[in-house]
Amino acid sequence: MSRLLFFTREAFRALRRNGAPSMAAIVTTIVTVILLGVLIPVFQTTQAKSEEVRDSLETRVAIYDDATRAEINQLERRLQAIPHVASVELITKAEALEELREDLDKKESRELLAQLNENPLPANFAVKTDDAGNLDSVRAAIVPPGPNGTPRPIAPIVEKVFDRQQEAQKIERVTSALKIVLTVITALLIVASLMLVGNTIRLSIYTRRREVEVMRLVGATRWFIRWPFMIEGVVVGFTGGLVAILVLWLGKITIVDPLSNTISLLAAQNSSTLSFPVLVAILFGASVLVSAIGSGVTLRRFLKV
Numbered sequence: 001m002s003r004l005l006f007f008t009r010e011a012f013r014a015l016r017r018n019g020a021p022s023m024a025a026i027v028t029t030i031v032t033v034i035l036l037g038v039l040i041p042v043f044q045t046t047q048a049k050s051e052e053v054r055d056s057l058e059t060r061v062a063i064y065d066d067a068t069r070a071e072i073n074q075l076e077r078r079l080q081a082i083p084h085v086a087s088v089e090l091i092t093k094a095e096a097l098e099e100l101r102e103d104l105d106k107k108e109s110r111e112l113l114a115q116l117n118e119n120p121l122p123a124n125f126a127v128k129t130d131d132a133g134n135l136d137s138v139r140a141a142i143v144p145p146g147p148n149g150t151p152r153p154i155a156p157i158v159e160k161v162f163d164r165q166q167e168a169q170k171i172e173r174v175t176s177a178l179k180i181v182l183t184v185i186t187a188l189l190i191v192a193s194l195m196l197v198g199n200t201i202r203l204s205i206y207t208r209r210r211e212v213e214v215m216r217l218v219g220a221t222r223w224f225i226r227w228p229f230m231i232e233g234v235v236v237g238f239t240g241g242l243v244a245i246l247v248l249w250l251g252k253i254t255i256v257d258p259l260s261n262t263i264s265l266l267a268a269q270n271s272s273t274l275s276f277p278v279l280v281a282i283l284f285g286a287s288v289l290v291s292a293i294g295s296g297v298t299l300r301r302f303l304k305v
Contacts, residue, residue: 008231021203022236029240029291030247033283037248039189040279043182057132059139059163061125065093067157072123075155079127082141084134089126096121122159135163230292237291241284248283252276 061079063072072090079088091099097119129138142161146152153161215224 022232024203025236025291026240026243029237029287030244033241033244033287034247035189036286037244037279037283039186041276043186046178046182057135057163058129059127059135059142059161060091061127061142061161062122062159063124063157064159065122067123071155071157075157076125078154079125079142082127082138084129084131084138085127086130087126087128089128091124091126093119093121093123096124139163233291233293234288237288240291241287244287245280245284248280 061075063075067075076088076090079085100121127138127142129135139161141154142158143151143153
């Protein structure tokens, strides 16, 4: 216990004596933790929203108005049996008209509906797949090629199959590229952060290399020299992580939370898999651990006397 107190006193003494390098290490830790604390929720929120958009993609199967209830039920069972189909929902003519009204603004919907004497929209099945990438295969299964090679619906009551094919393909490409870009950015930022913190700690130790060499020459063991530096790294990581988390918390309660009621992208962060307390704990633990390990590892080259 007395040795731990000695090492701790030595660490704080070194921090006071080497104020500029120590402050640089703390500021670097603060900036790094804040950047990660912002990017990780952005990555999670963007991925959640892209998955939400992908899940909303579907294929519509319009049916003739004279289709009987038995034929409709039979078609529903056949659609449910298609591989990669997650759900099949019947949209009635009235529900289809209501969907059109919601897609248009109020002025356009009033003008359009005023010209309609009857509902021209057909009832249809909304077919959702287990993944947006399977939309084409499901569509091909609904309208497979017939004996002469011409596409033919799987049931005679099917009037047509329609979906927003171009939008679906565009969303598929954008979300896939977005995942790759955000993953690469996150990985690069983590690597850059580790290198930045390590270089800052290395600069702090480099200014005291003569002190380390003298201690080695008088017979001090490597761990006797290393412990004060590692405790110093813990203090740097603790201080930098604490300040960064305070900044992130203030940003959350003053910016993110008030705007989440009006901006759906910000609201999505509340339902992300990594909650804010868990994110804070991970960032805080990582800042302390990286600073301590960085101090110990960086010191190795100066212990070779």
